[in-house]
Amino acid sequence: MPPMPPEDVVESTPLDAANAPETGFTVVGIGASAGGLEAFTQLLGNLPADTGMAVVLVQHLDPNHDSMLSDILGRATPMSVETATDGVAVAPNQVYVIPPNTILTLEGGQLRLRPRDASQRLHKPIDTFFESLARDRGHNTIGVVLSGGDSDGSLGLEAIKAAGGITLAQSEASAQVSSMPHMAIATGQVDFVQPPAKIAATLTRLSRHPYVSRPVAEPPDTAASETAASDTAAPETAAVVGETETLAAIFALLKASSRVDFSQYKLTTIKRRILRRMALHHIEQIDRYRQYLQETPAEVQALYQEILINVTSFFRDAGAFDRLKKEVFPALLRDSQKLTPEGQRDLPLRIWVAGCSTGEEAYSIAICLLEFLAHQPQRPSIQIFATDVSEQSIKIARQGIYLPAKVADVSADRLQRFFVPVEGGYQINKLVRELCLFARQNLIGDPPFSRLDLISCRNVLIYFGSALQKKVLPMFHYGLKPGGFLMLGSSETVGEFTDLFAMLDLQHKIYAKQSSARRLNLDLGESSPDRQATATPFTYQEPRPTPDLYSAADQVVLSHYGPVGVVVNGQLDILQFRGQTSAYLEPAPGRASLNLLTMAKDSLRLDLRTALYQAKQLSQPVHKTGSLREGDRLCPVAIDVLPFQPAAEGETCFLVLFATGSGDRDGDAQGEAGGATPTLTPDTPAPEHQ
Template sequence: MTTQKTPVKASTARRAGPRFPIVGIGASAGGLEAFTQLLSHLPADTGMGFVLVQHLAPAHPSALVHLLSATTPMPVHEARHRQRVLPNHIYVITPNTCLRIARGVLVLETRDATPGVARTIDIFLESLARDRQERAIGIVLSGNASDGTIGLEAIKAQGGITLAQDDSAAFRSMPHSAVAAGCVDLVLAPKEIAEELARIASHPYVAHERPVATPPVSESAKTPADPSETQDLGAIYVLVRKHSDVDFSLYKSVTIERRISRRMALHGMTQTADYARLLRGNVPELERLTADMLIGVTRFFRDPEVFEALKQTVFPALFASGRKDPLRIWVPACSTGQEAYSLAMAVTEFSEQAGGTARALQIFATDLSASRIDTARAGLYPEGLAQEVGSERLRRFFVEEEGGYRIRKDLRGQIVFARHNLLSDPPFARMNLISCRNVLIYLEPTIQKPLLTTLHYALKPEGFLLLGTSESMGAAAELFQTLDKKRKIYTKKTSVGSRLVLPAITQRRLASGPPAQRPPPGRTRHPGSMPNARPIGSRSSALRRLAC
């Protein structure tokens, strides 16, 4: 069903190509009022497409299209399978359906009848994150439970922008869950959300233009054409390094500068120099930028076939008869802990199924972000995780609490979480398995081999290394033997000598500032020791209610 209206003259028609921004808006109880307030204040020519995902009774027709058409001059459509999303149009989910988007086209499926917490908002927002990346905008309005939290996390991880309704929500559980998870950029009333969307729509970061923080490149010289832009970016790198002890010049510049552009968009800035001035002495914004740069894309049992491969090929070797020493696993860049907990569950399941002698398990999970380590250590996750872990694991390894599910104490007791810089701190040693998934893809190629050399050093003879499915050994292929090429499982070659290489100590430094300082001799830690957790910064409210 589509409400016919006079076509809107879009002042932003230049963004009508395949990469224009798309806004996913989720709501449940109290959602109609929030939708109405938002759309009634939203300009009709933002150049964005809008998809509304409301929790609807599966057996009753929805009047949303008719009701919302009275609040906006934009055409309002009932979402249809294989319907292409157009700018300045609104699409509304239909009852008893699950909605996704791929290449700008809506995909409808009959909703799973399995009882449990609805995840229709998460499902759409996760697909939107994959489809639009930095041009995905996610909004969670009034509603009960926690649907939408995982979806907003996915959007923010891809460089998109996230918003949630403030305490004006008739039902606050859904927006509160997202804010508590640390994945919301702006917490506003629906009217203010509309105003923010109108402002963001014209910003170069979400418009169909080059991200503002990336220096223009001369096609002939392949060098930055604006030295002042490069200098301002260098100043930002130095400010962040002094604040966090992390040298982000070792990370891929395109990825990091997209994150800088994202923060600039949230502040309405288009000049890198202005943002560099904002950062000076601004601890809350430095903390938020650092958190953005430390990309944390994770979930329970991510790539399930990888865990099945571990049970088939790696765990049998680790549980071979006669082994009495503790099984040691290291998960660097663990983010909020899902990977570490997934490995603990998988090892427990295998050990019980094998029926052999139990082997003590020690998992060391580390990350640069102190706030993410705190989340991981607490082990409390939103209700939507039920779809990730399954009902049996949920019953076995979790305890239901207000606000979600917490990992059982005995499983948490097998994991030690700590803040650790993989590129400059001494590694943990004598590891049987290291799961370092989706870290290499964010690092400059010159850093990857020294890092893999460090991981080779950290493993026991014939230990195992697990990388992300998009990663490879590259120049470090002589250090590891491929065990499973598809799932990126490797074994340590014992014929190659191990040596400790800390990539950040020997790699390039920014010309615009002093080199990162090595830890003083008194603070040097021995490989395998547990570093002390150090806070990166403090949380506080800031300009325009930037939440994180």
């Protein structure tokens, strides 16, 4: 094992300036556990020595034994392979391997080692490294999860994708132990699902794309419309004018599809998301990508979801929640009691979580508030409104079901009191769920909530240009009661509106509403016409069952001997029921929905989600065996997902078939690992990702 300084020295040692790392190249983090040696060998054996990328391998190792992994892998690749040492600067075309009994991170382009903490409840070295990789390299990051027996790496892949990086997972059929790839795929954040040899080919192809092979130029940190209208900008070349017009056309496509105007979001963020999608499809010219968007409605939806990606977690920034319990909640309770007419119940505490993503923030606030009120003699009712512009995120939030990796950092006490174990993870208990009302809302254009005690809007304003921030902050002031509070993200401020909000906690960005003589201009409408995109509108038509769809589905069903199932579109909304599906699907409580994952029974949902995601990724049939709970026992259920197009140029639909039984049949491995891949040209989108 290589020498490593004591833990206190590692934490305090500054990065070696003399050993300053080369920047601008991509670092590939690869994580594995059981079965990882075979996968590492296959991947590295098919990876050229001149990709220009650094590769860091994080393997779950026995903490009490030396590792020969570097020596073994050194014989499988022409690249130089070395065991990571503290302070070494990563370099292109080099492979670094984690040593046993350590935690590995990347800081300032240098690998840092510290001893493994034996007191930690869960050991997650892959998540830890991936998250540090995302922080340090941003979009110059690729994360790969290979064979392994737990969920390590899933959260790290989410962080990499949110930073603009690219994510891959080994196909379950090719993995010796499939749990780690399975849990990674189930997050919905994996770009490619492939066996190790094909992962190597994908990495090679990506290494040649400009998004990966060279740094992305950083435009001024402002909104797209402001950049285009700047009077002080340098004279625009024909290329710049062309790019501006192309971006305007892309904004128009997004707005026609989602009713959200992204033209005043920060251009830096939007361009990076667009370039990432271009890299996935191996498209190098932005005008070619605009054409692809016009031809492919599903890609417009994919780009829309890409722009809205945000990393969230339960009790993120724990200190902020401590301040809520010590400072904010006591003040709100005093005001509630003070303003309540004598003889009546206390006024409800009203909280708005704006930009709630998949619900972790809203549920965390609800849990903290319940913990606080448990020690108070008077307990007012609670109303928590949680909104997001992404309908997909809202659906997940309403269900309140999260993978084990998502609750890994939740304390054992909270896990027992506020969560219920379900198939494939944990669900927020009914008491907490009933406090939170989730709804889709466009923060820019839809009316705000009012008479609020607290607004939490963390890590949302950082994506807005200054013009949008100047719209939203006065709206928050309007929505708060006198004495109300506003909580922002750690890198956000109220800007010029210091007369509207007084700083309560600088570190955790908690503000108190101030009365102000300023006349507030609450502009809740869309952007002004001169700022709207001027491209030809792109009109969506909702996919509807047609005779072609029914006949195409009939042909597929007949070839599979008539099992029951459903036909769904790309958004997983059910277009047609085929046979009696009540054994597998049932209406969910609350708002009516025909979304397949919403209607699927709890025990089937995780395996069904994974199968659907792989079918989208591979564009070919996927077979998977799930479990259906019947009383106290679990029965195996065969799940088949078959992509098909009812019309020559129509949207891809999916036939999802269920059959109770062993679930075993010939061809399972072929169905999950994938068959032949169509030949790609530089302008041909790769078919293996969403």
